[in-house]
Amino acid sequence: MSKNDGTLWVDRYRPTSLEKLDIHTDLTNQLKKMCTSDNLPHLLFYGPSGAGKKTRVKAVLRSLFGASVEKVKVEHKAIKINTKTIEISIVSSSHHVEVNPSDVEFQDRVVVQEIIKEIAQSVPLDAGTAQKSFKVVVLHEVDKLSKDAQHALRRTMEKYVATCRLILVCNSTSKVIDPLRSRCLPVRVPLPTIKEITSTLQSIAKKEGVNLSTDLANRIAEQSGRNLRKAILSFEAAKVKQYPFAPNQVIERADWEDFIKQMADEISQEQSPQRLQLIRSRFYELLVHCIPPEIIMKNLTMELLGRVDTELKYDVVKWAAHYEQRMQTGSKPIFHLEAFVAKFMSLYKQFLSGLLE
């Protein structure tokens, strides 16, 4: 690995095989056992983002098929439905196919069926010499698939089980239907602990020849919220900003986090229609910068919770959950974000005037 090939550290130090994974060793050992037995069941990887699900899936593929899975090509495939054609990009090697079916929104059912059918019908010819006589289909973000597509998947999975195995990846199994879950072996991938992140950061620092103090590594790890990718990225960013590190080096936070903090201040300072107007423009500002509305809602709630009395906290959480759910079922997030803020303002004002009396 040359030091200046221009890639980010996140990519450069991504483990490629099961042997190189140094986080969650128990899980890795189980996966190793499974890869060596001749019967690989369908797998369902779940865990929060940044936990290393995809890395793990790649490692499993590698230990199943060897280095040739890394020779991937990206193709754009057009699938015809009645008169319409939809395009989807597929990453594939000679042993596996990777798709993110949620890209195509409501037509996902057709895509899922088409792709699996296509790969399942072409059995690998050198089944005798290759280690495995099946191909693997990796589906990302299964929890974003429509219920329709998930039901379609269930039948397809059974039908083509002889020639292909599925690896499903999702953030939470809450939105994956039960019959699908029961057909797969669930693999839970938790976020790495602060300690694991710290040691990973230090091993990267060593390989890069960077001098990283334990204290700073700890601080980076804590601020990342146990997200390894975020930690490595902010480590690299910190290095670009100032090196050698000062003992009180400031770790950059994403600017939208500060932005939301500022919004929470503004909301708790004044509760009036004018202020609401201002907050609306702030929301738009965040939304046009592609910050997902769920994240805005969540962070804002957290910030507001820190600013109110315990009595009020119950209500804040209740309404946040209420409006967030509505946001998921509705179509325009701004309405619900604003409704939440308006609700909060009225609650807060009532509470304050109650105190004065």
Add this chain to the structure above:
Amino acid sequence: MSTKRPLEAPSSKSGNDRSDSGAPLPWVEKYRPKSVDEVSYQEEVVNTLRASIERTGKTSTILAIGRQLYGDLFKSRVKELNASDERGINVVRTSIKAFAQVATSASTNASGKTIPPYKLIILDEADAMTQDAQAALRRTMETYSKTTRFCLICNYVSRIIEPLASRCAKFRFKSLTQESMEERIKYICDKEGIRFTQELGNGLSQVSGGDLRRAINLLQSAHSMYKEDTNAAALFEVAGKVPEQVVEGLIEAAQSNSFDTLESAVTETIANGYPASQIVSQLFDVITDGPLRDLQKAKIAEVLASSDKALQEGADEFLQLMNVFSVVMQEASR
């Protein structure tokens, strides 16, 4: 059998080739009982109507009866239709009728056993049939009762139309007791070379809730992943269940009456990848058995129900869990 473990190509459904050959069958199929004597439970148990909650051995029992009645002729005398087969009114009118019409005579097979002069049609998951199809079946059943016996299997007898239900003798299947399930599991463990412990048995009956098929499937997956160290903890992981300590930890955090403690506990749980919907459903069991007063339990149950729905619709896990536990906190502090 729609939830057959998809490890191998679907095995043939006919009776004779289901012997204990070396082929890697899913264990559920491999250890399906082959005669009535082998059915682990349901000792009390022929137009028949069998109604019962899920997976208590209904299908297994009737297949075993069929095999005992007909022996080698099983294939030609028994027609089995389940929900995945087409069963609209057309099928009732044509293929079921055609099968029922042909008369058979009593005969003796090679071993000298008499084979009864009627055939058997098994309609599995009959409660999924349309009303029309059920109505069409009424007359058919009566007309051909000389040559054919019908066996309807369903989860809810209330979904079978009254005139059809009244034409059948009913057998209710109770859910399997822990002992009889354990016995079967022990037998399979024995054959597969897994060390059976009491802990494993308890764990299995807990995660499967009396559902033998699920229990066997779980056992097989756990075995494929953990090999010799298959234990209760492994089962919990394979079943996608949240360990009890995690749920208890969250409740404890809620009882601490501090929002910060609760917040960090919930963040931790989400970070460890435990699905919120699972926590919600497990919390329900813990709360209902807990020491709270009925009114408090009712309040918590209400929020559990609404957040379960919200989660299904894709709401944020963190906020929903916070909401649930803040209600728990509120109620516990009263």
